[in-house]
Amino acid sequence: MPHSVTPDLQPTGTTGDETMEEAVDVQNTEASVPTKEDEEMGNIDGEETKLVKTDDSDEMDEPTPAQENIKPDPSPAKVKQEINLENIFDDMSSDEEFPSSAAPDTKVSPSPQDAPSPINIGPSARASDPEVMRSFYQRLFPWRPLFQWLNHSPMPSNDFAHREFAFTLSNDAYLRYQSFPNSELLRRDVLRLMPSRFEIGPVYSTNPRDRKTLRGSTAFKPIAKELCFDIDLTDYDDVRTCCDKANICIRCWQFITMAIKVVDVALRDDFGFKHIMWVYSGRRGAHAWVCDKKARTMDDSKRRAIAGYLEVIKGGAQSGKKVNVKRPLHPHLARSLETLKSHFQADILEDQDPWATQEKADRLLQLLPDRTLNESLRKKWDSAPGRSSASKWADIDALAKSGASKSLDTKALLEAKQDIVLEYTYPRLDIEVSKKLNHLLKSPFVVHPGTGRVCVPIDTRKLEAFDPLAVPTVTELLGEIDKWTGPEEVGGRNVQDWEKTSLKPYIDYFRTFVAGIIRDEKESEKEVKVKREREEGVAAPEAMEF
Incomplete structure (x- = not known):
């Protein structure tokens, strides 16, 4: 039955009776079928996005014309010497919530991408305009909290450095297996390539950029990723009467509200997960990211078990x-x-x-x-x-x-x-998103190119009040910076651009969510350390006396 689970995943408190296809990186090519998420990120008419795909063979294929113009990012090992910890966390805000370590005064060398982008955005500007996106990524995107969310610590680690990022470029090239040691280098590459969106994949056993240097396929494998869920209103087209396809209104958004309520309580009460973030997809759906360590490290069989536990609606519109x-x-x-x-x-x-x-x-x-x-x-x-x-x-x-x-x-x-x-x-889940460790999912806070809306987190404490049509667009946000009449400095600290906009409550919520993950990770590390010390103390032989 849909609600049976494996013994080690038996829900607490109750009794119970592929993935995104291998696509390109800068060096390879393979045919792939766009997922529903790819279609959602296409134009507003629902046109399928054309992606340049690559396979992951050891032989390098001839690059496409679009790829020839893409220069690989500098080797992280070479750039790392120029980065210090202070600069790593000196994103675009002073963030007392996530303190950084003191470091030497070495500065990151400036790049053309760091030059301030003009904010004056005309009424005819669109989310797909390069200067609009450049201004957004430079002034509003929460790079530092994103780093700490995926890194699970303020200090750099392989949780972030071995994480795969995938970029969809304006020419529809799709670049997989991108990785970065810190948020500053991710930010620079985004500003260099100006992707229409980027997706987040798993943490791999080694740096994704180095996978071709490894001997044997088992040396490069996904080892961790958040447990994710995807709900899309097009799956409700046979029961919603107000809208269809990519169109939505506040009435049919209630299907998403119902789904979040049901799935969220099941994940918390039945499986004991705590750190669950729901994110608006930018047009007609929502994504869940379950970020607890025990969720991130689950293998595919456990993910399938939980997905099966939550799956009730089966069959298409004509069934x-x-x-x-x-x-x-x-x-x-x-x-x-x-x-x-x-x-x-x-x-x-x-x-x-x-x-x-x-x-x-x-x-x-x-x-x-x-x-x-x-x-x-x-x-x-x-x-x-x-x-x-x-x-x-x-x-x-x-x-x-x-x-x-x-x-x-x-x-x-x-x-x-x-x-x-x-x-x-009952929730209609795109269940394939949840089954596989190596599935990629759109990053929070990217901009949907069809609607221009930012993919903001949803505060489940105010779930009934969330209105997808009231989520700010990128052009509205940049206009709010222009119209800011408040103080530029508060308490000796500069007011950041995102704090001048209606994006502020969403970033504040995200920062608080990330702080909770980091706090629990630290507590867990302390408990493991204390337990290890106790075991070592018991096992240690008595000192010999002379």
Whole structure:
């Protein structure tokens, strides 16, 4: 059943009954099918993005014209000598929340990309304009918190240095296996290449840039990555009536709200995860990043087990019954039903009115178990063509109680109604995103080129208040910097550009989230150290006396 898990992943407190294809780096090529995420990042009409792909063979292929113009980044080993710890963390803000270590006064040599980009953005400017993106990456993108989030510490480590980044360039080239020892070099490469977006992959056993120098395929393998989930509103097109395809509104966004509620509580209560960040995809969906260390280090079998535990809706838009769960209901499903009941009444029956037409009403009748009851319902609805979905839903119980069907199995009817609620409200996950350790996912805070909106984190404490259409666009943010009339300095500290914009609450939330991860990682390291010292103390032989 969907809710069985492997023994070592049995949820606490309950009882339970590929990936993004190998694509290019600067040196190789391979055909690959764009994922749903690639389509989402295409133009606003949903056109598929054309990607230049490469395979990962040991032989170097002939570079494409687009690739010939891309110069490999300087070797991290050569640049590292010029970087000191203070500069590594001296991103674009003074961040008392994440203190850096003192270091010599050596400075990073300036580069053309560091020259300030003009802020004056005209009303016709678009998110895809190079100068708009350059200004955003220079002035607003939270490079330092991003580094500390992926590094799990203020001090540089392989958690970041061996992490794969993938860039989608303006000419549709797709560069995989990029890696950087610190956020400053990542920032410089982004400003040099100006990708329309970049994605985050796993931490590898060695530096991804060095993979071709290794002997044997087992020497280069993914060893850690956040457990991720992807929810996209296009998967709800058969049940949402207000919009379809790439279009969204606040009414159909409630499907995402429901999904976040259900998945978030399951991850926390059933699996004990703590550090979960939800991120708006920039147009029509949301991504979850589970950042606990025990989640990051799970292998593919454990990831598949958790994905299977959460998967309930199966089958495409043209399939029949999409929910087939065992009784008695698994505790996770029973809890989810309680959460979703009020949403079903308000957001589905009233706002979506899913059975307003005869065709849609016939779909509802197909999900009910009693043929005689169905005939009575069809007659009633045919006599009242304008009857609302809420009224039709109430008619089911009313006619059942009236004795319209003498052979009615009331238990089967109740279970069918529960399955209908789940089919119309339960999260529809792009499950492939969660199954594989080496799947790449769009970075938080990048800009969606179709909408211009920033992929901001969603504060689940204010989940009901989140409005995707109110998320700032990159051009709005740059205009807010121009219009800033507040002080330029507070308490002896310069006010940073992001603090002058409506991006501030999202970055503040992200910084707090990152601080929680770092704090717990430090506590965990202390506990491991104390335990090791105790074991060594017990095992150490008594000192010899002379």
